Amino acid sequence: MTITPAIKRDYLSKLAEQGKRADGRTFNEFRKIEIETGLIPKAEGSARVKIGNTQVVAGIKILIGTPYPDTPESGAMTTAAELIPMASPDFEAGPPRENAIELARVVDRGIRESKIIEVDKLCLEPGEAIWMVFIDIHIIDFDGNLFDTSSLAALAALHNAVIPIERLRPDLEKLQEKFPSVKKYLEEHPTDYPLPLQEPPISCTSVKYNNVIMIDPALDEEEIAEARLTVATDKNGDIRAMQKGLNGSFTVEEIKKIIKASIDNGVKIREELYKSVGK
Amino acid sequence: MESDIKLIDDNGKRLDGRAPDELRKIKIEVGVLHRAEGSCYLEWGGNKVMVAVYGPKEALPRHTQNPLRAIVNARYNMAAFSVDDRKRPGPDRRSREISKVISEALEKVILLEKFPRASIDVNIEVLNAEAGTRCAGLTAAGVALADAGIPLKDIPVSCAAGKIDGHVVLDLGKEEDNFGDADLPIAISPRTNEILLLQMDGHLTVEEFDKALEMAINGCHIASDIQKKAIMDKYQSAPEVK
Numbered sequence A: 001m002t003i004t005p006a007i008k009r010d011y012l013s014k015l016a017e018q019g020k021r022a023d024g025r026t027f028n029e030f031r032k033i034e035i036e037t038g039l040i041p042k043a044e045g046s047a048r049v050k051i052g053n054t055q056v057v058a059g060i061k062i063l064i065g066t067p068y069p070d071t072p073e074s075g076a077m078t079t080a081a082e083l084i085p086m087a088s089p090d091f092e093a094g095p096p097r098e099n100a101i102e103l104a105r106v107v108d109r110g111i112r113e114s115k116i117i118e119v120d121k122l123c124l125e126p127g128e129a130i131w132m133v134f135i136d137i138h139i140i141d142f143d144g145n146l147f148d149t150s151s152l153a154a155l156a157a158l159h160n161a162v163i164p165i166e167r168l169r170p171d172l173e174k175l176q177e178k179f180p181s182v183k184k185y186l187e188e189h190p191t192d193y194p195l196p197l198q199e200p201p202i203s204c205t206s207v208k209y210n211n212v213i214m215i216d217p218a219l220d221e222e223e224i225a226e227a228r229l230t231v232a233t234d235k236n237g238d239i240r241a242m243q244k245g246l247n248g249s250f251t252v253e254e255i256k257k258i259i260k261a262s263i264d265n266g267v268k269i270r271e272e273l274y275k276s277v278g279k
Numbered sequence B: 001m002e003s004d005i006k007l008i009d010d011n012g013k014r015l016d017g018r019a020p021d022e023l024r025k026i027k028i029e030v031g032v033l034h035r036a037e038g039s040c041y042l043e044w045g046g047n048k049v050m051v052a053v054y055g056p057k058e059a060l061p062r063h064t065q066n067p068l069r070a071i072v073n074a075r076y077n078m079a080a081f082s083v084d085d086r087k088r089p090g091p092d093r094r095s096r097e098i099s100k101v102i103s104e105a106l107e108k109v110i111l112l113e114k115f116p117r118a119s120i121d122v123n124i125e126v127l128n129a130e131a132g133t134r135c136a137g138l139t140a141a142g143v144a145l146a147d148a149g150i151p152l153k154d155i156p157v158s159c160a161a162g163k164i165d166g167h168v169v170l171d172l173g174k175e176e177d178n179f180g181d182a183d184l185p186i187a188i189s190p191r192t193n194e195i196l197l198l199q200m201d202g203h204l205t206v207e208e209f210d211k212a213l214e215m216a217i218n219g220c221h222i223a224s225d226i227q228k229k230a231i232m233d234k235y236q237s238a239p240e241v242k
Helices: A005-018 A098-113 A146-158 A168-179 A180-188 A217-221 A253-277 B091-107 B133-147 B174-179 B206-236
Strands: A033-037 A045-051 A054-066 A078-083 A123-125 A127-140 A202-209 A212-215 A227-233 A239-245 B026-030 B037-046 B049-059 B071-078 B118-128 B155-162 B169-170 B182-189 B196-205
Touching: A005 A054, A005 A202, A005 A217, A033 A146, A033 A253, A033 B071, A045 A146, A045 A217, A054 A168, A078 A098, A098 A127, A098 A146, A098 A202, A098 B091, A098 B196, A123 A168, A127 A146, A146 A202, A146 A253, A168 A180, A168 B174, A168 B206, A202 A253, A202 B206, A212 B174, A227 A253, A227 B037, A239 B091, A239 B174, A253 B196, A253 B206, B026 B133, B026 B174, B026 B206, B037 B133, B071 B091, B071 B133, B091 B133, B091 B182, B091 B196, B118 B133, B133 B155, B133 B182, B133 B206, B155 B174, B155 B196, B155 B206, B169 B206, B182 B206, B196 B206
Parallel strands: A078 A127, B071 B118
Antiparallel strands: A033 A045, A045 A054, A054 A127, A123 A127, A202 A212, A202 A227, A227 A239, A239 B196, B026 B037, B037 B049, B049 B118, B155 B169, B155 B182, B182 B196
8 A cells, every 4th residue: 555645645635725736737637548449450349548647457258158147149248457567566466456446347337237238139159159258457657546437438338349250250150060059140140240339438437535525546545535426327317327436425416526527538538439430 | 247137116115025215124242252352243134143342352464563553344245155165265356355344444443543553343144135235234344343242432333225116225136236227225323414435336326326326325323222232232232340
């Protein structure tokens, strides 16, 4: 754990009282967002996203697997996040700790519950073979707000992803001998095609300290934050996922204010995302 | 998930006969375990949850100690037999996340500064699970902390609201959780209505969210009254020390 020097805490608190932030942003302003897609040829989809100095690489692998017993006719997805030592002196190698787990689960929930991936279109043979989508998130430079950077990277990588017909053709051909539906599928999809997706919700995180609320916290701000709230909103301004963190609390009014700021910023970030994936 | 089941009928009655703003039945027993400093057994609809509180005691391993305050280790654990398909024993990603958000919620109401370098361990065992176990667990943890005599600013309490078939309702049951449109578990400090825990998945408009949040806060207050009555019942019947 880093002990943020008291001086820094005083400085940021005094700035906040004057309505300012250390990097000159307003409370409702995100840092600069950069999105680059398709940088990893081996992956079915990939993206590198920067929000300020925080940098995340997300990769998508798509494999043939067997469906879960309770959803025999739909594809599957999992999300994992690694806080690798490269990103911060505070990250350690080894199995994911609770911070990485919470991060992966919040990103996973944002994608799964809002049904961005059209899993019902990922069935090859009911009960036997499906497409499995693996979303892996690597944090490579950590300067705060991993939730938003990671979910944006996952979304950009998903938009960049293709179903790897070419790469897995030998396996698919083996499958089609057993299952006529796979044969039909291969006739309909002779080559790689984009992963079927729906409108994505955009996640925006805010923190509170000294009773001031600010969006997209940088690391310094995150370290002195008392409470954190992530809100994912969709194109219509509806709420699709939320997660509160840290041991501080929010009032009902503060939560409503955060939702409003998340919707406003969500619109802008969605535009950036679409621009970067050519949509 | 799509379903043909109608979760709420034309009269606004739900599958188990509840009204939209009605909680399932809650039963709380205080001080049910011998060894623990404080304990609570709670039934919330079909959920059966046991909580034991140990501490404050020296936090171990030592690197977890905070020289200025106590740390809270909530451990949410589901018994292998608590769900339809056997759950593999031990912590998984879901239970680690729930443990983390519950620990953080409890830290806000405990006077942690009184116990530097100490840990307060809150063991939450889910014996039978039927939607809303984290709310049941946190509500029981609040009672067990009070029973353990840990100095608290307030007794934290938790409840969920959600959306089924387009209606905002309180305290989702099992089918409602599986086939509903949204789930919004929260925990509050009932004296101040400060929000200690908040998660949401599914799909809510801003208006629906406002309604669900208000409903969940009301549900918390109902559960809070039951918590306080359970604690009073135990300590009122205790013989007075002269």
